[in-house]
Amino acid sequence: MNIHHIITELEKVDPEVYDRLDSRRAVMKSFAKFSGKLALAAVPLALGGMFKKAYGQSTGTILDVLQFALTLEHLEAEFYKKAAAAPNLVPAGPPAGAIATIRDHEVAHVKLLQDTITALQGTPGPMPVFDFSAGNGSNNGPFKNVFTDYDLFLAVAQTFEDTGVRAYKGQAGNLISNNDVLTAALNIHSVEARHASHIRSMRRARTNNSAIKPWITGKDTGGIGAAVQASYDGEELTKQANIEIVGINGTNISANAASESFDEPLTKDQVLAIVDPFIA
Amino acid sequence: MAHELIVPKEQGDNAMLSPKGMQRRKFLTLFAGTAAVAAIAGCSKDDSGDGGIYLGKDDIGILNYAYALEQLEAAFYTQVAMSFYSGVTANEQALLTDIRDHEIAHREFFKKALGTNAIPALEVNFSSINFSSRDSVLGTAKVFEDLGVSAYNGAGMLIKDPQYLLLAGKIVSVEARHAALVRDLINNGSFADNTVVDMNGLDKSNPPSVVLSAAAGFLKSKLNASGLPTS
Numbered sequence: 001m002n003i004h005h006i007i008t009e010l011e012k013v014d015p016e017v018y019d020r021l022d023s024r025r026a027v028m029k030s031f032a033k034f035s036g037k038l039a040l041a042a043v044p045l046a047l048g049g050m051f052k053k054a055y056g057q058s059t060g061t062i063l064d065v066l067q068f069a070l071t072l073e074h075l076e077a078e079f080y081k082k083a084a085a086a087p088n089l090v091p092a093g094p095p096a097g098a099i100a101t102i103r104d105h106e107v108a109h110v111k112l113l114q115d116t117i118t119a120l121q122g123t124p125g126p127m128p129v130f131d132f133s134a135g136n137g138s139n140n141g142p143f144k145n146v147f148t149d150y151d152l153f154l155a156v157a158q159t160f161e162d163t164g165v166r167a168y169k170g171q172a173g174n175l176i177s178n179n180d181v182l183t184a185a186l187n188i189h190s191v192e193a194r195h196a197s198h199i200r201s202m203r204r205a206r207t208n209n210s211a212i213k214p215w216i217t218g219k220d221t222g223g224i225g226a227a228v229q230a231s232y233d234g235e236e237l238t239k240q241a242n243i244e245i246v247g248i249n250g251t252n253i254s255a256n257a258a259s260e261s262f263d264e265p266l267t268k269d270q271v272l273a274i275v276d277p278f279i280a
Numbered sequence: 281m282a283h284e285l286i287v288p289k290e291q292g293d294n295a296m297l298s299p300k301g302m303q304r305r306k307f308l309t310l311f312a313g314t315a316a317v318a319a320i321a322g323c324s325k326d327d328s329g330d331g332g333i334y335l336g337k338d339d340i341g342i343l344n345y346a347y348a349l350e351q352l353e354a355a356f357y358t359q360v361a362m363s364f365y366s367g368v369t370a371n372e373q374a375l376l377t378d379i380r381d382h383e384i385a386h387r388e389f390f391k392k393a394l395g396t397n398a399i400p401a402l403e404v405n406f407s408s409i410n411f412s413s414r415d416s417v418l419g420t421a422k423v424f425e426d427l428g429v430s431a432y433n434g435a436g437m438l439i440k441d442p443q444y445l446l447l448a449g450k451i452v453s454v455e456a457r458h459a460a461l462v463r464d465l466i467n468n469g470s471f472a473d474n475t476v477v478d479m480n481g482l483d484k485s486n487p488p489s490v491v492l493s494a495a496a497g498f499l500k501s502k503l504n505a506s507g508l509p510t511s
Contacts, residue, residue: 094469101471101473105477105481107481108481109480109481111480112480165453168449169453172446176442176445183434183436183485184482186433187433188483189452190429190432190453190456191481191483192453193452193453193454193457193460194472195460197456197458197461197471198464200457210374213378214457214458214460215457240447241393243393245389248388248392249391251384251385251388252381253384253388257378257385260378261382261451262451262454263450265449
């Protein structure tokens with residue numbers, strides 16, 4: 001990508017572009033600063049962000065969303081790193097392969113978000129100290145065996161993935177003014193859904209429980225129970241845009257199918273309340 | 281095998297709107313001026329003539345685009361579940377039936393939400409699919425699901441109304457759950473392999489032009505996406 005060329009072209013249609021961008025020199029300097037260390041994928045994001053800024057749309061909201069997402073990705077990345085490193089937790093073969101795949105994606109998401117925040121002239125927030133027992137730092141919470149009990153580990157993994165899907169979904173509207181950041185967020189969002197599907201399939205196979213499906217039925221936790229209910233409340237919705245999906249247009253669509261067909265968002269506050277016990 | 285979905289009579293049999301229809305030619309002769317022809321092409325939202333079925337513009341266009349893809353998926357899984365491939369397991373039957381219901385729910389939702397703006401029921405062309413073969417069915421399902429995910433991901437930035445963006449978001453993650461499941465049925469562990477997820481951990485997003493050209497092989501009906509937003 002030739003940044004100079006883009007700026008020059010822009011100058012032709014908007015002679016005041018440099019006033020908007022402070023100065024050509026400042027723009028180039030700002031690019032030179034991070035172009036060396038910036039992940040390639042983040043360059044268009046940076047460019048988009050720069051122009052949004054120049055043309056009067058605040059990056060404040062977008063940065064807030066990215067920082068929020070970074071916290072969640074840190075949570076997931078650390079969780080899978082610890083799980084993959086825990087002795088005798090994840091069985092060798094396909095399970096270990098799947099957890100490594102998911103871990104690598106979450107680590108990549110952390111890096112991409114950090115680079116994007118930097119590119120938008122923000123400072124990536126620090127990684128919190130996590131307590132995966134859900135004990136707020138006591139390391140003695142309800143999930144204290146999460147790295148020794150494989151089924152508990154999968155249950156928490158499922159909850160993190162399903163919550164992550166809902167968290168990104170809830171933020172999409174806040175990114176609508178920035179096409180590049182929105183698209184990147186959507187491309188992360190569907191990867192989290194792929195992870196959720198696979199973890200659920202792993203649990204379905206292990207428990208031989210056909211009620212656990214790759215998708216979310218009603219507000220069912222998949223047998224995990226009250227400790228994670230907040231991650232599923234609201235998923236039972238069968239009405240979309242005021243249209244009832246059960247039996248829609250004379251079909252046999254059941255309430256279960258109607259709820260499964262649409263995943264529901266969570267607000268930032270709802271998500272922060274869910275992850276709060278996992279932060280020391 | 282080509283399947284005809286329920287096509288409303290006025291759209292299925294309207295010779296004026298058929299590319300091969302004699303009446304269309306006669307009709308056009310009456311208005312032997314290009315301006316008149318252009319006006320006709322421009323005013324009919326269901327024009328299934330040479331230009332194809334017009335999806336519309338702005339958010340309506342994107343919703344019709346999604347409606348078209350959901351019609352394709354729903355028709356496919358309906359056929360799959362009507363007569364499962366040989367060797368299908370009870371587990372596969374249950375999951376594929378669920379997916380069929382989800383795709384029907386999506387299709388009917390868009391139909392109802394679009395109301396009079398909805399494109400007609402599309403005619404599909406599944407002649408390339410062997411519905412008695414597990415490989416053919418799951419291979420096609422994988423193509424449709426990955427394509428659907430990339431379509432919604434690519435359409436997000438084209439949507440203006442945040443409520444529609446949220447709706448697309450509610451659907452795309454379910455498509456991604458399907459995609460991962462189908463991939464795992466084909467090859468366990470391939471739910472998010474490097475053919476769909478890149479080094480940055482990002483799924484694919486495709487613009488309507490790419491998605492529709494991939495879908496065209498499965499559709500008898502021609503779609504006209506000329507009104508869709510591009511940014």
